[in-house]
Amino acid sequence: MKVGLQLHLFAIASESLVAVVTRNLTQEMARLLLIKFLDLIFNNFRGEVPSWFGFLHELQFLSLKNNSFTGPLPSSFFNISKLEMLNLAFNSVGHIPVSLSNASRLERLELSSNLIQGSIPNEISNLHKLNWLAIKYNQLTGSIPLTVFNIFRIEVISFTGNSLSRSLPNGLCNGLPNLKGLYLSINKLHGHIPTSLSNCSQLQLLGLSENEFDEPIHSEIGILSKLQQLYLGTNHFTGIIPQEIGNLINLMELWMEVNQSQSPCKIKGLIPNDFGNLSSLLDLDLSENSLAGSIPTTIGNLRNIQHFNFRINNLTGFIGDHICKLQHLGEIYLGQNQLSGSLPNCLGNITSLREIHLGSNKLSSNIPPSIGNLQDLVVLDLSSNNMVGSLPPKIGNLKAVTLIDLSMNQFSNGIPRKIGGLRTLVHLSLRHNKLQGSIPDSMSIRVGLEFLDLSHNNSYVFGKTSKPKVFECFCQQIVWYRRGKRAPQQANSLSTITRERISYYELLQATDDRSDSNLIGSGSFGSVYKGILRCGTAIAVKVFNLQLDAAFKSFDTECEFLRNLRHR
Template structure:
């Protein structure tokens, strides 16, 4: 029953009018909801719907009693009888329950509320919307069971309830055929039970997505009688048993995904004939057996074929080359055989092929040279974990666009071909666990994009080429367990990007450990064990403060354990056994709280074994073979110590006195420094001018700004910055504005106003905030007043979107890419197009604003600096704190030690901002303590653990292969920008170009979802 009361039916006139109205109507419905729910009733229902919602963006501002033209309200459309037929309110951040008053809009044909924050259950009254054709409630927070009545409308064409929190079984669709229903998506919920057989009765269905639920059982046989189905996704459930053959007979099917289930049986041999229009076929991660059907070559539209992780056998079909549209082929982790390798020659006809994965099969014999005939569009080639023998063909160098090459875990012999250096886009080279011999080719240095190099467990000889130092993007280098000799090139230790692993163990390397090892400040894992290294442990190793695992055992190192190692406090595993080290065990090992394994055995150490920290656990410390050691702990099986072994205490006291004196001097210098700064501030306050006095800027008075902001009231307050507060206002002639009022009593306030004026006078870019004018005058109390007036930006700052306080404020990965590109474009303009270049000096999320179109604008130039020449980039006065410009967490490391202000400082801040956008973690988060920071946190997770560090709202988006690649690329850009050494950072021009390419790739991709509609 509707929410509105009936008119007075006792009146004869009313009864006659009602009867005439019913007879004259072309559409019959219930008296309460169709005939008597008048135009005014629709308006009142809309207002009642609004009254239950939180609307932070004022998206429903037009929904007002003052307006009678409700058919023109935002998101509302009516028919020619002024009855509401469409409610389209997607992605407006609306929050509240799903209102039952929607059911009173009985002429509704389309409801689109996706991408908001509606919560609670779907009202049962929705089942009475008999004219409803399209229902999209996806990407909200709805829960409970899905009401079966929802599917009772004979007009229903499309329903999307995906990405909510529904629980319970999939509702029965009834015995009615629902002749209009075309689209059903219930993806990513917690639905249980089996797939209702009644779905098979919906003969009009073209799109069905039940993926990522808890559905189990078998696929209904009658689902396959639907001759119109184009998109079917049942992946990531618990489906089992055979797939009914009828499902493979839907000739209209373009997208079929049954992956991540427990389905078995054989793939029908005729599948290529019965699914002639298939574009995406994913049967991966099941238990299918038998051969790959040769009939697949008949599916000429096939774009993506995934059969990974099954038990398929037989030869890889040699006619797949007939699939001229094939871009993605994954046959990995089966039991497929290579035969005479004719399939590889056939695939050379697939000119669009970009991804080929044959890992983990039974491919045997020599890899033919025809591998070099594959299309140059190929980006990923994976053939690891097979039984391939022979040598790597020189023709592999023809595949010039390869980004990943995996031949590991085979029986390959011969040399690493020098032509490998032609693969200049290569990011991962995995040749480990073969029988390769000869030297590492010098041409390896051409692979400047390389991030992962795996050559371990081969029989490589010769020296490590110095050209490997050209691979300045390396994150991991593993060339252990070979027969390499000679010295370790110091060029390796100049690859400061090494942030995952450096493993040179089990070779024949000699000489000393280069002092340049201290440059690897981001390296957590270093293994130089079991070589012939001599000399002392370099003290510079203590600069590798994020080191977690350090293995120097099995060499001929001598001297003492350096005192500088006390800086490596986060180390977990330390093995320096089987060397010729002497001296005492450093007491600082007691303070290493993370230390789990310490092996000092078979050296020439002497003196007392410390008693605290890791030494309380005798099973974690190994000391055997040091005959001069003594200990009071009987578990170490060492002789007891005498009482005359504490000479070092004198030195500890002396060091304490020196430290105290140094601290006193430092504090005195700081007091003088700040006193001088304050005097300079007082002097500069008297010489400020308003630089926005050009004719193109309008003149505004203090009174005008006061009126515009209601006297700078708290209700108009937007937020505060480094040197003032910002108020929202309405200025005659300019509409909504943001007024930034500078706090002139604060040190730097006067200078900040002048700096920002000068900056804004000289810059113009679509991704910079637009200044309207400035005001420099006296306020109503006679105090000096300075303010800047900007165009108001409605969506707040990036800070509010990354760390939302309002529920439902979300940024998709695509939106984050757009924001990252906007900011990069703005900085590229400031750095490379402004003359002279301008350094922003305070880039952070709160200084990036989001406009109504979700584009980013860089704001707040109060600390900016024009870099007129090299001298102007240097701190000119000893009393200046220019090295500390910016905000903690975003300040470039060189600024903190008095380094030059430069555009590379902005690049660092941008890198941190980008990592924060992707992880949702501030650089000042409590988890970042000691040597762990945001940069190292991300570095340690890439690429295998990307899902663990991505912000939760975008984590699910990277399941798409392209989106996953985009996220990794963005992380790597962020890491490269936030390198500690300025020279290792990218330029903002290059950053903007790379992110632009990422955005273009997303825009150009072909989406299977679109094909299913």
């Protein structure tokens, strides 16, 4: 009879719990005295974790993941002498009892994403068979006890996303020959990284990012030859990047970004040439440091790399042709440096490129025509450089592009007609150049275009039908108007006034291409037209004459006025 009851209730637990997802677990389940495997994940069981689980002495596997359990873990839990796996992740459990140490056969303990407070209990070291310990994204405080690093069989330790503080123990890894993953990111740990960390010879992942570690990164880290992922970003490290990191030939991800906050010295010096030995590297992030010198030519040896980010440093020199060897590269982030010279002509040969961020440098010369080969390119940012010449017509071949920012350069001549055929284009900024001539008529039907800035160029007209010397500076204006009826509304209904973004094409239709019959009035800096949107809303559209320098000031003044305007 017991076996029949056991099988019946297990079927309910595995298939029919949807009908009772908002109830507490029934105590009838305490009669499953022979059950060994119980999986109740992804339901909405609530209330405190039932203490009667402690009566299921044959239980080996128990998962209550993704429910709504609250309160402390009952002490009786850890009287289950045969329990090997316990998963309570994604609940609201708030305490770990000292009796945890009684579960001597426990191999895997997963308590992540709860509300667990207090310090890590020293008694956890009595779980001699534990190989997986994860209490990430909780509210743990205090230091990490050295006893945690005495669990001989442990392979993964994860305390990411807590408020653990103080420094790491000096004896770290002295007794952990099997440790493969150490996740300590997003805490308040400080001090130096213990050199004893190099004793973790099997370590594959080391996560120390978003802490307060300081002092230089020691060269012993290069001994961890099996390391595949190394996260050291957002700390207070100082000194130089040790060239011994180039010995980590199995490394696939290296993040050392943002090591300058509150640090007087920051990470500085050169990007080590030995980084070229990291042939397995897929992702390299050294952004927001104080690195100087040129990008080493050995970077061209990273044949598998897909993403690198060196933005916001002090890098100088040219972007050499060696970058074109990176045929799997998806994103280039080199903005806000001091790079100079021309873009490599071979850049268009990296057909895997999706984003190019090279703004705020000192690049010169023109845009290589090969850029048109990048059919998957989504973002092209070359703003705030010293680039010259004509915009290449092949820029119109970027069929996937959504953002083009070429502002703050010295580009001249006209806008290529093909730009109007970029159906995915949302943001186009060409301001502060020396462009001249007519805006292509094809741009007037770019319905999806949300932002267009052609200010601070030479004289422009919009096709043959445009009023001379007049051009709307932004494709999407911010317009204040009443929703709903066309007729004037009463004062008590003005609470529905809202800010809307209207496409340039819709403004043209609403004002009948700014016909004279819709002209309300003209002033020193432009004209105002009335219009009716497709939804029936009446609007007024002001068009500035950008040949008058004072029009820019007038535009700024009116925007500031509207920004501060408060309706009843």
